[in-house]
Amino acid sequence: xxxxxxxxxxxxxxxxxxxxxxxxxxxxxxxxxxxxxxxxxxxxxxxxxxxxxxxxxxxxxxxxxxxxxxxxxxxxxxxxxxxxxxxxxxxxxxxxxxxxxxxxxxxxxxxxxxxxxxxxxxxxxxxxxxxxxxxxxxxxxxxxxxxxxxxxxxxxxxxxxxxxxxxxxxxxxxxxxxxxxxxxxxxxxxxxxxxxxxxxxxxxxxxxxxxxxxxxxxxxxxxxxxxxxxxxxxxxxxxxxxxxxxxxxxxxxxxxxxxxxxxxxxxxxxxxxxxxxxxxxxxxxxxxxxxxxxxxxxxxxxxxxxxxxxxxxxxxxxxxxxxxxxxxxxxxxxxxxxxxxxxxxxxxxxxxxxxxxxxxxxxxxxxxxxxxxxxxxxxxxxxxxxxxxxxxxxxxxxxxxxxxxxxxxxxxxxxxxxxxxxxxxxxxxxxxxxxxxxxxxxxxxxxxxxxxxxxxxxxxxxxxxxxxxxxxxxxxxxxxxxxxxxxxxxxxxxxxxx
Amino acid sequence: xxxxxxxxxxxxxxxxxxxxxxxxxxxxxxxxxxxxxxxxxxxxxxxxxxxxxxxxxxxxxxxxxxxxxxxxxxxxxxxxxxxxxxxxxxxxxxxxxxxxxxxxxxxxxxxxxxxxxxxxxxxxxxxxxxxxxxxxxxxxxxxxxxxxxxxxxxxxxxxxxxxxxxxxxxxxxxxxxxxxxxxxxxxxxxxxxxxxxxxxxxxxxxxxxxxxxxxxxxxxxxxxxxxxxxxxxxxxxxxxxxxxxxxxxxxxxxxxxxxxxxxxxxxxxxxxxxxxxxxxxxxxxxxxxxxxxxxxxxxxxxxxxxxxxxxxxxxxxxxxxxxxxxxxxxxxxxxxxxxxxxxxxxxxxxxxxxxxxxxxxxxxxxxxxxxxxxxxxxxxxxxxxxxxxxxxxxxxxxxxxxxxxxxxxxxxxxxxxxxxxxxxxxxxxxxxxxxxxxxxxxxxxxxxxxxxxxxxxxxxxxxxxxxxxxxxxxxxxxxxxxx
Numbered sequence: 007x008x009x010x011x012x013x014x015x016x017x018x019x020x021x022x023x024x025x026x027x028x029x030x031x032x033x034x035x036x037x038x039x040x041x042x043x044x045x046x047x048x049x050x051x052x053x054x055x056x057x058x059x060x061x062x063x064x065x066x067x068x069x070x071x072x073x074x075x076x077x078x079x080x081x082x083x084x085x086x087x088x089x090x091x092x093x094x095x096x097x098x099x100x101x102x103x104x105x106x107x108x109x110x111x112x113x114x115x116x117x118x119x120x121x122x123x124x125x126x127x128x129x130x131x132x133x134x135x136x137x138x139x140x141x142x143x144x145x146x147x148x149x150x151x152x153x154x155x156x157x158x159x160x161x162x163x164x165x166x167x168x169x170x171x172x173x174x175x176x177x178x179x180x181x182x183x184x185x186x187x188x189x190x191x192x193x194x195x196x197x198x199x200x201x202x203x204x205x206x207x208x209x210x211x212x213x214x215x216x217x218x219x220x221x222x223x224x225x226x227x228x229x230x231x232x233x234x235x236x237x238x239x240x241x242x243x244x245x246x247x248x249x250x251x252x253x254x255x256x257x258x259x260x261x262x263x264x265x266x267x268x269x270x271x272x273x274x275x276x277x278x279x280x281x282x283x284x285x286x287x288x289x290x291x292x293x294x295x296x297x298x299x300x301x302x303x304x305x306x307x308x309x310x311x312x313x314x315x316x317x318x319x320x321x322x323x324x325x326x327x328x329x330x331x332x333x334x335x336x337x338x339x340x341x342x343x344x345x346x347x348x349x350x351x352x353x354x355x356x357x358x359x360x361x362x363x364x365x366x367x368x369x370x371x372x373x374x375x376x377x378x379x380x381x382x383x384x385x386x387x388x389x390x391x392x393x394x395x396x397x398x399x400x401x402x403x404x405x406x407x408x409x410x411x412x413x414x415x416x417x418x419x420x421x422x423x424x425x426x427x428x429x430x431x432x433x434x435x436x437x438x439x440x441x442x443x444x445x446x447x448x449x450x451x452x453x454x455x456x457x458x459x460x461x462x463x464x465x466x467x468x469x470x471x472x473x474x475x476x477x478x479x480x481x482x483x484x485x486x487x488x489x490x491x492x493x494x495x496x497x498x499x500x501x502x503x504x
Numbered sequence: 505x506x507x508x509x510x511x512x513x514x515x516x517x518x519x520x521x522x523x524x525x526x527x528x529x530x531x532x533x534x535x536x537x538x539x540x541x542x543x544x545x546x547x548x549x550x551x552x553x554x555x556x557x558x559x560x561x562x563x564x565x566x567x568x569x570x571x572x573x574x575x576x577x578x579x580x581x582x583x584x585x586x587x588x589x590x591x592x593x594x595x596x597x598x599x600x601x602x603x604x605x606x607x608x609x610x611x612x613x614x615x616x617x618x619x620x621x622x623x624x625x626x627x628x629x630x631x632x633x634x635x636x637x638x639x640x641x642x643x644x645x646x647x648x649x650x651x652x653x654x655x656x657x658x659x660x661x662x663x664x665x666x667x668x669x670x671x672x673x674x675x676x677x678x679x680x681x682x683x684x685x686x687x688x689x690x691x692x693x694x695x696x697x698x699x700x701x702x703x704x705x706x707x708x709x710x711x712x713x714x715x716x717x718x719x720x721x722x723x724x725x726x727x728x729x730x731x732x733x734x735x736x737x738x739x740x741x742x743x744x745x746x747x748x749x750x751x752x753x754x755x756x757x758x759x760x761x762x763x764x765x766x767x768x769x770x771x772x773x774x775x776x777x778x779x780x781x782x783x784x785x786x787x788x789x790x791x792x793x794x795x796x797x798x799x800x801x802x803x804x805x806x807x808x809x810x811x812x813x814x815x816x817x818x819x820x821x822x823x824x825x826x827x828x829x830x831x832x833x834x835x836x837x838x839x840x841x842x843x844x845x846x847x848x849x850x851x852x853x854x855x856x857x858x859x860x861x862x863x864x865x866x867x868x869x870x871x872x873x874x875x876x877x878x879x880x881x882x883x884x885x886x887x888x889x890x891x892x893x894x895x896x897x898x899x900x901x902x903x904x905x906x907x908x909x910x911x912x913x914x915x916x917x918x919x920x921x922x923x924x925x926x927x928x929x930x931x932x933x934x935x936x937x938x939x940x941x942x943x944x945x946x947x948x949x950x951x952x953x954x955x956x957x958x959x960x961x962x963x964x965x966x967x968x969x970x971x972x973x974x975x976x977x978x979x980x981x982x983x984x985x986x987x
Contacts, residue, residue: 261746
């Protein structure tokens with residue numbers, strides 16, 4: 007799957023439908039059904055403000071330093087204050103008895119398109135870096151809540167893959183119920199989406215009557231990127247020259263025009279913005295590495311990167327990383343060579359790998375996606391868990407804040423009723439910054455109240471509509487006169503003016 | 505209500521009851537028949553005194569049994585003992601209430617381009633209607649026609665003018681539609697001899713839309729694309745100002761800044777402190793718009809505002825006024841019964857009319873606008889819903905009179921009943937917010953329009969056996985003549 011295809015299916019009906027892999031469909035339905043009631047709900051409920059929480063007697067999957075049986079985690083001021091087997095609850099602390107349950111770091115989805123208002127793609131142009139996803143974050147998108155219910159705490163919100171250089175991207179925390187400006191992950195570097203291959207060259211669809219947009223080939227995609235960075239380099243030089251001359255005391259200089267399309271590319275050149283490159287084939291992956299080397303920037307992540315296993319050494323050597331699917335393949339030509347061993351093979355060759363969702367529904371069971379790498383490629387439990395926690399944290403430059411259960415890190419945690427790599431695992435509670443943003447029991451308990459409110463509002467609307475109809479029947483003449491022209495009054499009303 | 509000259513025929517004074525009424529009707533018809541001559545001789549009465557009425561000035565306390573004197577388009581006196589000039593026509597205000605004329609805070613009523621179907625004619629009027637080539641970036645300025653001016657596009661031929669007036673609206677803030685920078689809004693009075701006479705103030709605001717004008721093949725095709733585009737246009741406008749000044753001082757050896765009509769026009773608008781109207785209806789949009797206003801450093805006004813019940817405090821903190829759309833969200837008529845709306849949508853529909861009350865409590869300056877309401881009688885009904893949801897009646901009235909005048913910088917001439925202001929008035933037989941109240945007279949620029957009870961209309965004769973022309977065609981030349 008590509009983010010492009012996926013969003014096309016979800017958001018618009020005008021695009022040709024592409025076959026969705028069956029595997030996720032059933033699970034998607036299940037998840038949707040499970041959370042149907044919460045879907046209409048819970049929104050404005052503020053997360054519990056609990057400065058001190060002790061989660062007691064859980065199996066702690068720290069990811070960074072093994073498993074701790076009968077462990078406890080103390081949360082204070084939104085951070086993990088202590089991790090161990092013998093932690094006493096401070097006075098006034100909220101104690102959560104997690105006997106028989108599994109606590110792991112909050113899941114980080116390195117490729118998501120949830121919570122975007124007004125279009126995932128600015129698909130009109132081949133370089134859409136002027137568009138910034140951060141500006142259109144929709145904190146009311148139900149997908150945020152669905153993903154929380156699957157244990158996700160942070161999502162890398164990406165622009166779609168319609169263009170060689172796409173829009174600016176942002177890492178958010180799923181702080182459901184908070185306004186949009188409270189969602190961004192503080193201090194995380196912003197990113198930009200690149201896309202290679204079939205989507206930017208528009209192999210798989212066309213617009214009737216419209217000329218084909220450049221580029222139409224993989225060569226063209228490369229050229230678009232090179233041209234854009236050449237422009238960005240010139241732009242940066244112009245800015246630098248201007249500043250130098252200004253400093254030298256020259257007067258009445260005309261400042262270069264600020265170009266919001268090129269500014270993010272300058273940031274890439276200066277290492278202030280991550281490149282997340284949607285890619286499939288080995289040749290195009292190597293192509294982008296070559297272009298990046300030429301212009302002196304880094305590719306932070308290759309996204310999807312389904313043929314990454316063929317060029318794992320090249321990816322590892324470049325310092326880039328890979329964020330892929332577990333086992334989705336064959337849905338278009340460039341996805342034919344995908345194999346479920348991809349994540350494991352790349353991991354074995356020293357590539358930093360994560361498993362992503364590219365889908366608001368798939369994100370709700372990323373733990374199961376990660377588990378597949380144990381079957382396909384033989385990763386260990388901890389390696390598998392890293393694919394959805396510490397590894398994406400490193401890829402997104404926030405590993406000092408999240409990704410493992412260690413004192414000092416943000417208390418972004420998820421409590422499962424079974425081992426999260428088991429097919430039976432269901433998330434019970436999701437914490438962000440030490441606050442409970444999802445509580446399965448509370449969700450279930452609240453459904454009746456919300457349904458009642460919903461029914462009452464529907465009933466109220468029906469009553470108002472009925473009353474309206476009744477009054478309309480009562481005064482049919484008056485209504486008529488509103489609608490009809492007024493032959494005699496038209497004159498007299500005007501006549502008054504004379 | 506009666507209309508007569510103060511020192512008129514003594515017979516009139518002697519006549520009472522039914523006779524009087526009959527005479528009045530005859531008098532009106534007589535005057536009406538004499539229109540061309542009367543107008544040519546300047547015979548249209550220009551002085552009126554509404555005597556003994558309840559006067560809701562909006563800017564001050566309510567006066568009982570007071571007199572409002574109108575002369576040559578202006579309010580010249582208000583009060584219990586206001587002197588009535590000898591030439592004034594007297595209107596007996598007993599049992600009647602005088603209000604300032606209502607202002608529709610944002611509409612396209614009275615604009616030439618409004619309601620014109622896209623096509624050749626429309627394209628001539630409004631370039632935004634013309635088929636556009638695909639835009640490949642902000643530099644192509646898609647959906648930008650900021651030079652269009654509501655003052656220039658004002659027309660008296662919009663049929664809605666009369667119906668808006670009959671609903672009590674004497675003034676509209678009219679804004680061109682279509683595109684992201686559709687043009688510039690103007691304050692227009694809903695009467696005049698020539699379109700130019702309607703203009704109270706031109707270029708009061710630059711309305712914005714954030715709807716993509718493009719698609720998957722033309723920029724911008726997404727909300728984030730629109731936002732990037734608008735940022736770029738403001739930056740370019742600022743740059744153009746500085747670059748052209750810099751070039752004028754020192755042209756030698758410097759590249760000449762290219763002329764751009766949008767940049768030049770927007771720079772002028774910003775220099776004259778024109779308001780920028782930003783669409784923002786739900787809380788996400790409202791919060792985003794507040795941030796945009798800060799980023800753009802413009803004098804912003806939000807329009808929409810229907811989820812103000814959640815965000816009033818935040819709006820108040822930024823001291824940004826709001827135009828509240830009176831077309832409340834409703835269940836769509838063709839809503840799928842099998843797909844019930846979400847709770848959030850249901851709550852929104854339920855609570856939207858409480859937004860004005862919340863804004864008022866938080867101290868936000870707000871005005872009402874008609875939105876997409878097509879029957880003007882529904883505008884006051886919708887305002888009444890806000891009153892039912894907790895808004896004080898005087899606050900609702902203010903949002904239809906003085907507040908929009910203040911927001912758009914015309915409170916020195918409109919929005920309340922004060923000596924010296926433009927004589928835009930309505931005379932009603934009760935409270936404006938009472939369901940049975942009828943508006944009897946509307947004054948626009950001191951010109952009197954009587955609103956008549958509509959007699960039961962005759963059955964339409966369009967397809968009648970006699971082949972008579974339908975009634976409305978008879979009405980047309982009269983309507984034209986009166987204007």
